[in-house]
Amino acid sequence: MATSMAAALAASLPAPSAAPAPPTPTYEAIPASMSKVIDIEAEIPLTCVQLDGMVVTKLLKHAREAPSATAHGLLLGLDLDGTLEISNSFPLPHHAGDEDDRSSKSVARYQASMLRSLKEVQADDSVVGFYQATTLGAFLNQTLVDTQAIHQEKLRHGGIVIVHDISQTARGNASFRAFRLTSAFLNAHKTSNFSTSSLMAHSLTFSSILEEVPLKIRTNPLLSSFLGTLMEPDESLASLDGELGTGSAIPPSFGVLEFGTAGLTRNLEQIVEAVDNYRTEEGNLAYLSRQIARERLKADQFVTKRKEENAARVAQGLAPLPEEDVARLFKIPAEPSRLESLLLLGQIDAYGKSLAGTASTGLVKMYAAKAGSGA
C-alpha cells in the first residue's frame, strides 16, 4: 500500500551495523530516491487528497447509520510528496447537543485508546483530519469551522475535512469533497473578530471560508482484484446466455435514472428554514447595531454637553471637568459577530445549488423519458 510505502522502504533497509544505545530511537537514513518526496518538516504543500477504498465504505456506512446527519469521525493517514493519503478512519461517538466537559474528555480518551489500538495492528495512527456527513450539501456550520480551525493549528499540514453528502449519494452520485480553511478566514478566526470591518479587511464571503482540495479515490491492488472477482459473471448464469445479463455479486444499478422527485420538497423546506434562520439572525444583528448607534449617540451627546459645560466653567475661571470618563460611563457594546449570518448564507447557497442540480438532472431525465416513449 502506498501509504506505508515509506515506512516499508525504511524498514526493509539493513539496520545500521553499530547498534546505538537502546533508549535513543534509531532513525534510518532516507534513501536518495525518496529524499525529495518525504518531508519530515511538512514543507511540501498539499496539492491533493487521496481517499482509500476502505475509508469510502466506512464513511458510507457511518453516514447512513448515524442517528442524525451528524456523523463525524477522524481520518488517519500520511502525506507523501504533496498527496495526503488517507488510509483509515474511525467514527467518533455521537453526543447530543451541549458539549460538557466530561463528555469531551471521554471523547478524547476514546480517541487516544483507539489510536493506540490501531497502531498495534500496524494501521496508520496519525490523525490528518476529520470527516463530516451532510445532507443536501449544506455542510457549512459553526462546529465544522471551529473544529477545522483547531485542527489547522495542531495537525501537520493543517489537516483537512472531508465532506460526504448523504442525499447526493442516495441519488446515485457518491460525493466526497475535501476542504480546508482559507488563510483569510484563519486570520479573522485567530482574533475571533468577525465584525463588518474585519470581514471587509479579509474580503470574506461564504464562498471564501473554505477552499476545496482536489480529491481522488484510490483502491489498492488487492481491493481492485477482489472487486474484480466480485464483478465476474456467475458461471451458472453465464451458461444461460452469454450475451444477455451478467450475474455478479454487484449487479448494475440504474438508481440515477429514478424519475421520482421525493427529495425536492425536503430541499425546498430546508431552503425556507435556512432563509428564516438568516432573517432572524439579520434581525438580531440589526437590533444590536441600532443599540450600538443609540449608545454612541448618547455618549456623543454627553461629550458635547460636557464640552459646553467646561467652556462655561473655564469662562467662570473654574477647573474643567475631565472628558475621559465617557468610556467608563457609557458601555458601547462590541460590534456583533457576523460569522453566523455568513455561515447561514453559505447554507442557503448550498441548498440552492443542490436544488438547481436536482432540477437540471430532472430536466434531462424528463426529456430522456419522453424520447423513450416515442412521442
Place this chain on the structure above:
Amino acid sequence: MPLGPSSSAVHVHLNPTAAAPNVPRTPTSVTVHPGALFSILDHYLRRTDTQDRVIGTLLGTRTETEVEVRSSFAVLHSETSEQVAVDMDYHRAMYELHHRVNPKEIIVGWYSTGSNLNTYSALIQNFYSEETAPNQAIHLAINTGVEEGEQAGVKAFVGSPVGVFPKPENCVFVPVPVELRFHDAERSGIDLLTKTATSLSSTSSQPVSDLEILEQAILTVQGMLDRVLTYIQAVLSGEKKGDPAIGRYLMDTLGASADDLEKGGFNSTLQDTLMISYLANLVRSQAEVSSRLALAAT
C-alpha cells in the same frame, strides 16, 4: 448476491428440536457489508512478515436465523507450530470502543484470511463461541486470492462439536451460505469503487457532477438496448433459437408505458422543474448579493 465461487457443499442444518430446547438455532445465512470485507483486506495488507494469516472480530446484528456482519476489526494473534495465542485484552478493549459508537452491533464471530481450517481455527472458534454465547459464533474465511491457484472469495462457517467427547480443538466447520449486502443508499459508493478499481491507475477524481453519472447510466442503457436489439434480430432472422423466458422478460420490461407523460403531464412537470430551477438560481444569487452587500456596508 453470492460471494466467491459457488460450492457444491450441502448446507446441513441440525433440527433445533433435537438439541436442547433453549439453544438458539444455528444461523442459516450470513450477509457481509462491504465495509467489513474491505477492512479485512486492509488488515491483510498490513500484516507483518511473520504472519501467515490475520484474524479479527466480526461485529454485526443477528436475527434468529440470519447473521449480518456490519463491521470488523483486527485482533492481534500469534501462531507457532506449538501454540496459538489471541490477544483477548485487545479484543475486549477494541470491542468496548466500537460499542460506544455503534451500540447495536455485537460480536457475531471472527474472520481469518486464507482458507485452511485447522486445529487452531477450532480453538479460536471455541474462544469466540464463548464470546457470543448463547448464540453460535460464525467464522468467515476470506481467501484474498494472492496465492497462486486459489480464487478470491468468502466462505462462512459455523462450528459444530465432533467426537464422542467434544474437545475445544476438535470441531467441524459447517458451511453457511454467505452474501454481500449493502443498503440501497450506499449503492453509488460501491459503484464508485468498482469504477475506480477498473480504471488503469486505480484512482478516480472527485467530485463527479450528477450529469456525468446520468450520462453514463443513459449510455449503459443504450448499450443494453443495442444488445437486446441484435439478439432479437438474430432470432427473427432465424440465426438463433429464441428463448421464450427471455422474450417474456423483454415484454414485461419494455412494455412499460409512458402515457402519463404524453397526456399533458410532461408540460406541467416541465413547468414545475423550470420553476424550481429558476427559484434555486434566484436564491443563490440573492445569497451572493447579500454577502457582497455585507462587505460594502460601511
